[in-house]
Amino acid sequence: MALGLSLVFSGLVAGCAAPYKGPASPHFDGKVFFNPGVVKESSVLGYLWLRLTSAQAEWPSSVAVPATAAPVQRVLTSEGVARVTFIGHATLLIQVAGLNILTDPVWSERASFVQWLGPQRVSPPSMGLQALPPIDLVLISHDHYDHLDTATLAALDARDRPRVVAPLGNAKLLRSVMPQSTVSEHDWGERIPVTGSQGSATIHVEPMLHGSGRSPWDQMRTLWAAFVIEAAGLKLYHVGDSGYGDGAIFRAAGQKHGGFDLALLPIGAYEPASFMADSHMRPSEAVRAMLDSQSARALAHHFEAFQLGFEAFDAPRTELLDALVKVSISPERFVAPRPGQVVTVAPLRKVAATAAP
Secondary structure (H helix, E strand, C coil), X not given: CHHHXXXXXXXXXXXXXXXXXXXXXXXXXXXXXXXXXXXXXXXXXXXHHHHHHCCCCCCCCCCCCCCCCXXXXXXXXXXCCEEEEEEECCEEEEEECCEEEEECCCCCCECCCCCXXXXXXXXXXXXXXXXXXXXXXXXXXXXXXXXXXXXXHXXXXXXXXXXXXXXXXXHHHHHHHCCCCEEXXXXXXXXXXXXXXXXXXXXXXXXXXXXXXXXXXXXXXXXXXXXXXXXXXXXXXXXXXXXXXXXHHHHHHHHHHCCECEEEEECCCCXXXXXXXXXXXXXXXXXXXXXXCCECCEEEECCCCECCCCXXXXXXHHHHHHHHHHCCCCCCCEECCCCCCEEEXXXXXXXXXXXXX
């Protein structure tokens, strides 16, 4: 037992993010980051205590994922569309304007600092890493283990040497596991031009309501962020993990960017709400976020892969459908995809001006 505890402690310390050092801002006090106007009640120690003392819903031990066709190599600017493939959890392959973009890539079996302890995958990724087309850009929303997976990133570095964009404070860790890739870190509000061999895009870094930390000792020391991908006349809004709050950040994003053709919104790990609400949305709140952000369509993620919350396996999908019925929105407008499912996006945001109920 002593050896096991020692290994756990060593793994946690080794996984710690380096504290960010920079000038204070409206969301950084010189030591830690925070969500302005929002009190964060949850903590990593509180979460661990919940896992030890509360009963989670029983999930299946594994869920088979049907074989899916290999993705196309590129979607060119001239096609005027984006192709989004749901790999699993918060990992999505976004193909637009000749660029292949991967969000929060996680192929590991566990979302943890070790592969023998911690949340284990219930459903595997819809395809192996080697089945991916060449990846030009990786977007990292924050440093939690279910979003920043060093083993997967090291494999991508060796295979593709992609450009990597992340929020403030994450570059040191990323560069340590991706030495051949171009890594940059950014604050909310920054605008980043990205050019690949086949096309270009503009990435906007936007707020989301969340937190960060890979151990009890580095909580809130790195920033978290949503991204807007602007390319080929399309605007895609990727929210890796976020609470809903009062909806202000989603309304602000919609107003700033003139709405979105597709919002990629998390819908899982929301129970118990008394603990999770400051960092995770429930499906009914994700529907409001879609409307608040003036998004023509939405695609759900962050569900049915790792049991991080206490809700049942199929609860996010069921609650999403119920929430859509209540506001008379077709399920085709807010899709809860199966792993491997592909959504093709054309410019539609002009028809999305529906006020949130």
